[in-house]
Amino acid sequence: xxxxxxxxxxxxxxxxxxxxxxxxxxxxxTTARAQSADxxxxxxxxxxxxxxxxxxxxxxxALEQLREKYAYTETTTQYQLDKQGAAREKGSETxxxxxxxxxxxxxxxxxxxxPLSTKDQAKEDRRVEKIIRDLxxxxxxxxxxxxxxxxLSALLRVSRFTIARRERFRQRDMIVIDFEPNPNLKSxxxxxxxxxxxxxxxWVDERDLQIARAEFQLVEAFxxxxxxxxxxxxxxxxxAEQDRINDGIWLPSYDEVSIGARxxxxxxxxxxxxxxxxxxxxxxxxxxxxxxxPVADK
Numbered sequence: 001x002x003x004x005x006x007x008x009x010x011x012x013x014x015x016x017x018x019x020x021x022x023x024x025x026x027x028x029x030t031t032a033r034a035q036s037a038d039x040x041x042x043x044x045x046x047x048x049x050x051x052x053x054x055x056x057x058x059x060x061x062a063l064e065q066l067r068e069k070y071a072y073t074e075t076t077t078q079y080q081l082d083k084q085g086a087a088r089e090k091g092s093e094t095x096x097x098x099x100x101x102x103x104x105x106x107x108x109x110x111x112x113x114x115p116l117s118t119k120d121q122a123k124e125d126r127r128v129e130k131i132i133r134d135l136x137x138x139x140x141x142x143x144x145x146x147x148x149x150x151x152l153s154a155l156l157r158v159s160r161f162t163i164a165r166r167e168r169f170r171q172r173d174m175i176v177i178d179f180e181p182n183p184n185l186k187s188x189x190x191x192x193x194x195x196x197x198x199x200x201x202x203w204v205d206e207r208d209l210q211i212a213r214a215e216f217q218l219v220e221a222f223x224x225x226x227x228x229x230x231x232x233x234x235x236x237x238x239x240a241e242q243d244r245i246n247d248g249i250w251l252p253s254y255d256e257v258s259i260g261a262r263x264x265x266x267x268x269x270x271x272x273x274x275x276x277x278x279x280x281x282x283x284x285x286x287x288x289x290x291x292x293x294p295v296a297d298k
Contacts, residue, residue: 041166042173049164052175053156055209060153063210063242063250070251071098073279074106079272087272099283101135152211152240155202158182158195169213170243173206181219194222198238210250215239233260245280252277 075094079087094110107128109116116124160182167174180199185192200216217237241254256274 041168044166046164046166046175049161049177052204052209053161053177056204056211057153057156059209059250060151060156060211064151064153066249067251068099068104069283070280071096071283072251072277072281073097073109075276077274077276079274081270081272100132103135105131105135152202152214154191154195155179155198155214155216158185158187158192159198160184167203169203172212174203174212175206176201176203179216197222200238205250208244208250211240211242213239213241236260251280 073094074097075092077092078090080090082088091112093108094113095106095108097104097106099105105128108124109121115121159179161177161179164175164177167176178199178201181196185196187193197218197220198216199219200214202211203213204210205212215238218232218234220234222232236257236259238258239254239256240252242250243253245251254274254276257271259271
């Protein structure tokens with residue numbers, strides 16, 4: 001029982017660190033997403049890589065700040081491996097992600113593709129009502145994944161970028177840039193240390209100078225508590241995709257994570273999940289009141 005609890009706690013901790021940057025991996029049939037039937041690649045010189053990265057960092061930081069002004073729907077799908085090692089869907093949960101007093105607040109609206117029952121939805125609404133009351137009174141502290149989120153802007157800041165090339169993705173011209181751990185990183189920050197154990201590539205939309213896709217993996221173990229508490233295994237892999245929404249701005253659209261980990265030195269477990277984000281809508285003061293009023297009036 002203690003091993004199971006430790007595994008669940010560590011799984012939540014690791015996902016809390018990773019989900020903010022929308023990171024994911026190829027094992028659950030995602031590698032093909034980066035391939036396009038349109039293979040015509042421009043035969044032009046590449047732009048200056050350093051100048052491109054400067055612009056890209058600025059744009060990614062602006063995107064991440066902009067996302068905090070949007071409500072959206074998030075669907076999380078969990079997988080488990082069968083005896084042949086194939087990933088089979090285990091279940092899914094759909095949440096409405098909104099903002100109240102500067103904090104991300106989520107409300108579950110469906111499980112396994114079906115709306116919650118009237119009883120379960122009422123229970124969920126009461127949970128959100130309590131969060132709103134606590135936020136109004138200043139008692140509520142954000143959960144771990146609400147305040148500690150590794151972002152793609154941090155990946156751009158920490159990693160060392162090496163080789164660039166041209167490709168096509170979603171029928172658009174992309175510049176693909178490989179990256180690896182930065183041996184000259186001076187920061188002792190815990191999350192920078194995690195990011196600096198990653199290697200992979202980013203797909204940059206050449207016209208909009210935005211990251212359309214990032215895929216990477218952990219090249220060495222990432223230990224929590226010196227490894228005595230938990231450790232994420234090398235080979236854990238991730239993918240994140242961003243896309244233009246209706247008004248032309250770029251926001252996260254798809255994430256997937258495949259993590260092998262060990263908790264308390266003995267309990268081994270895998271985390272395999274994918275995330276889709278849609279129904280983005282601008283969140284303002286009026287939207288915040290709409291979130292508060294229906295619940296508070298019950």
